[in-house]
Amino acid sequence: MVYKVLVTNRAKKSLAQLPRDIAKEIYLELTSLSCEDNPKNHVKKLKGNKNPPFYSLRVGNYRVILNIEDSVLLIHVIEAGNRNKIYREY
Numbered sequence: 001m002v003y004k005v006l007v008t009n010r011a012k013k014s015l016a017q018l019p020r021d022i023a024k025e026i027y028l029e030l031t032s033l034s035c036e037d038n039p040k041n042h043v044k045k046l047k048g049n050k051n052p053p054f055y056s057l058r059v060g061n062y063r064v065i066l067n068i069e070d071s072v073l074l075i076h077v078i079e080a081g082n083r084n085k086i087y088r089e090y
């Protein structure tokens with residue numbers, strides 16, 4: 001099963017503000033995550049928001065906030081940023 005990765009405009013903007021090598025590494029991690037049978041094994045579920053649940057993908061000191069919909073095989077990327085600031089809204 002291959003999941004489709006959908007990147008929001010907010011995520012595109014936050015990825016554009018990151019250093020180029022970090023953004024490239026995040027895109028590679030998202031690509032490898034989309035090829036997994038169960039991508040939830042490689043992310044951490046965030047507490048607080050239950051519907052829809054958000055997950056965090058760790059890439060060095062940076063985190064990618066995403067939502068995984070198994071029924072339609074979709075990984076919805078919400079935002080990316082430094083771990084010091086990214087969790088404040090989620």
